[in-house]
Amino acid sequence: xxxxxxTNALCKHYKDFKALNxxxxxxxxxxxxxxVGKNGAGKTTLIRLIxxxxxxxxxxxxxxxxxxxxxxxxxxxxxxxAVVETPxxxxxxxxxxxxKEQYRVLGMPSFGGVDELLAxxxxxxxxxxxxxxxxxxMRQRLGIAIALCGEPDLLMLDxxxxxxxxxxxxxxxxxxxxxxxxxxxxxxxxxxxxxELSRLATHYGFIDKGSMVREISADELEAECRKCxxxxxxxxxxxxxxxxxxxxxxxxxxxxxxxxxxxxxxxDLVHALDAAGCxxxxxxxxxxxxxxxxINLIGGGKNA
Amino acid sequence: MRNLLSxxxxxxxxxxxxxxxxxxxxxxxxxxxxxxxxxxxxxxxxVNGNSYFFNQMTFVGVTIACFSGLFIGTEYSDGTMRNKxxxxxxxxxxxxxxxxxxxxxxxxxxxxxxLAALTAGPLLTGDLVxxxxxxxxxxxxxxxxxxxxxxxxxxxxxMVVQDKAKAVLLNAMLSILILAAGASALxxxxxxxxxxxxxxxxxxxxxxxxEENLGDLEKLGIEMVPNPKYLSGTExxxxxxxxxxxxxxxxxxxxLDEVENGYDRFSGLQxxxxxxxxxxxxxxxxxxxxxxDLK
Numbered sequence: 055x056x057x058x059x060x061t062n063a064l065c066k067h068y069k070d071f072k073a074l075n076x077x078x079x080x081x082x083x084x085x086x087x088x089x090v091g092k093n094g095a096g097k098t099t100l101i102r103l104i105x106x107x108x109x110x111x112x113x114x115x116x117x118x119x120x121x122x123x124x125x126x127x128x129x130x131x132x133x134x135x136a137v138v139e140t141p142x143x144x145x146x147x148x149x150x151x152x153x154k155e156q157y158r159v160l161g162m163p164s165f166g167g168v169d170e171l172l173a174x175x176x177x178x179x180x181x182x183x184x185x186x187x188x189x190x191x192m193r194q195r196l197g198i199a200i201a202l203c204g205e206p207d208l209l210m211l212d213x214x215x216x217x218x219x220x221x222x223x224x225x226x227x228x229x230x231x232x233x234x235x236x237x238x239x240x241x242x243x244x245x246x247x248x249x250e251l252s253r254l255a256t257h258y259g260f261i262d263k264g265s266m267v268r269e270i271s272a273d274e275l276e277a278e279c280r281k282c283x284x285x286x287x288x289x290x291x292x293x294x295x296x297x298x299x300x301x302x303x304x305x306x307x308x309x310x311x312x313x314x315x316x317x318x319x320x321x322d323l324v325h326a327l328d329a330a331g332c333x334x335x336x337x338x339x340x341x342x343x344x345x346x347x348x349i350n351l352i353g354g355g356k357n358a
Numbered sequence: 359m360r361n362l363l364s365x366x367x368x369x370x371x372x373x374x375x376x377x378x379x380x381x382x383x384x385x386x387x388x389x390x391x392x393x394x395x396x397x398x399x400x401x402x403x404x405v406n407g408n409s410y411f412f413n414q415m416t417f418v419g420v421t422i423a424c425f426s427g428l429f430i431g432t433e434y435s436d437g438t439m440r441n442k443x444x445x446x447x448x449x450x451x452x453x454x455x456x457x458x459x460x461x462x463x464x465x466x467x468x469x470x471x472x473l474a475a476l477t478a479g480p481l482l483t484g485d486l487v488x489x490x491x492x493x494x495x496x497x498x499x500x501x502x503x504x505x506x507x508x509x510x511x512x513x514x515x516x517m518v519v520q521d522k523a524k525a526v527l528l529n530a531m532l533s534i535l536i537l538a539a540g541a542s543a544l545x546x547x548x549x550x551x552x553x554x555x556x557x558x559x560x561x562x563x564x565x566x567x568x569e570e571n572l573g574d575l576e577k578l579g580i581e582m583v584p585n586p587k588y589l590s591g592t593e594x595x596x597x598x599x600x601x602x603x604x605x606x607x608x609x610x611x612x613x614l615d616e617v618e619n620g621y622d623r624f625s626g627l628q629x630x631x632x633x634x635x636x637x638x639x640x641x642x643x644x645x646x647x648x649x650x651d652l653k
């Protein structure tokens with residue numbers, strides 16, 4: 055798999071506090087990577103390191119194959135766009151002036167595309183209104199527009215829906231999906247709003263106390279969170295034979311446990327197993343949401 | 359660097375703060391020449407044209423400091439400094455671009471005052487504005503050196519202190535402190551080698567001039583004695599070096615005669631001092647800014 059961003063045992067310490075502690079992650083090209091963690095888990099710190107706002111204490115990262123100590127990393131950063139914490143916009147300027155300012159910073163030869171960019175994020179009708187008078191959602195969209203000025207391949211959004219109203223959340227979600235689908239931009243979204251992430255992400259990275267707890271694709275996560283019945287039996291070999299005969303989908307978890315997917319009649323299954331000489335010890339329904347999956351993974355948290 | 363300068367100057371042109379300062383400095387120039395007109399009408403002697411023509415130089419360090427704190431501080435408070443780093447601009451070029459921008463803003467303030475002197479000056483005082491002016495090219499060079507050093511100090515603080523309010527406050531306080539230090543250093547250097555002393559010719563006692571002894575002027579004598587406050591030797595050298603690197607000493611020197619009491623206001627020392635001050639201040643600023651964790 056091709057990765058646009060990888061980190062290897064990345065550390066960032068502020069005096070005695072370890073904001074990042076040997077963090078290793080892999081963001082595949084074309085993915086919408088949900089970077090999940092509690093407040094203070096280290097999500098923003100990682101984005102700051104990748105953007106060059108701060109230097110790692112130890113470890114390394116590569117951006118499109120270029121290491122963070124390589125001189126070419128500055129040029130490579132032109133391929134990324136980021137909104138770190140709050141949107142980086144001049145409050146005393148209009149949306150158009152902000153975009154033009156970023157065009158100048160990038161050294162773009164002309165301002166062609168400014169209007170299209172504003173239209174893309176739905177800010178084409180803001181006219182002479184200063185950003186100071188924008189709603190939080192509008193500022194967030196302008197922040198994303200500025201991040202898009204250099205036509206990045208990787209967009210990093212730090213808590214993009216924090217503080218937004220439901221309408222604002224929907225607008226940002228649709229914008230991210232359009233960017234990923236229409237422009238093939240890889241998006242890394244840090245968030246602790248799991249429900250929102252579950253509607254977008256194709257891959258997840260779960261971070262806790264500065265360390266990566268688990269990286270998983272949305273398909274794998276769906277499989278893990280899929281509604282199933284966990285059966286504990288005396289012999290899974292016999293259980294498999296019985297389930298194959300009935301035609302049910304299953305996954306063996308251990309020598310005595312298996313998850314059976316789909317609707318099952320407990321009496322029929324126990325009867326079938328009994329006939330095959332397999333003792334049913336216990337049976338219970340499992341229906342894990344992303345939230346419970348996360349809680350189980352991290353071990354509980356107030357902010358998640 | 360070129361892209362950053364282009365972005366900075368576009369922002370400067372759009373900046374309300376910049377135009378308010380420009381208008382304020384222009385109004386100051388008009389006021390200065392209006393006061394000259396009032397003073398001469400009341401019979402006050404008009405001795406030195408430079409003190410009016412370069413009057414703004416007294417506080418240029420303060421205005422540059424406040425402007426820099428607000429202009430660069432906005433990049434931190436609005437978070438737009440991140441937009442420059444995110445897209446791969448090096449911290450050195452960001453620092454230098456801001457230094458050039460603030461220096462140019464300082465020169466623009468100087469230009470606004472000079473414009474007032476050249477327009478409102480003749481309108482209010484007629485040909486008087488041109489009289490008593492001396493060593494103009496040299497004084498313009500002094501003003502340039504002073505503005506460069508003031509900008510280097512202001513940018514150092516503005517780039518290192520991320521909190522906008524703190525940066526503005528620190529800049530303002532430091533600039534006033536430097537103004538006082540510069541004035542003090544210059545005052546020391548401008549002391550004449552000899553001074554007058556009054557004595558009672560009858561008794562030979564030294565006395566201050568007062569109503570009592572001034573009534574009997576015949577008894578008073580005046581003699582020239584070495585000035586105890588005159589700086590010489592190493593002490594004078596130290597004062598000269600200090601005033602060569604302090605932007606306020608250079609700024610206040612703009613109002614002086616070419617050479618006063620043995621103090622040469624414009625020499626290689628001033629040029630070298632300014633270059634050294636700008637290099638050391640900016641070098642230190644860049645070193646700190648490069649290592650700084652930005653939010």
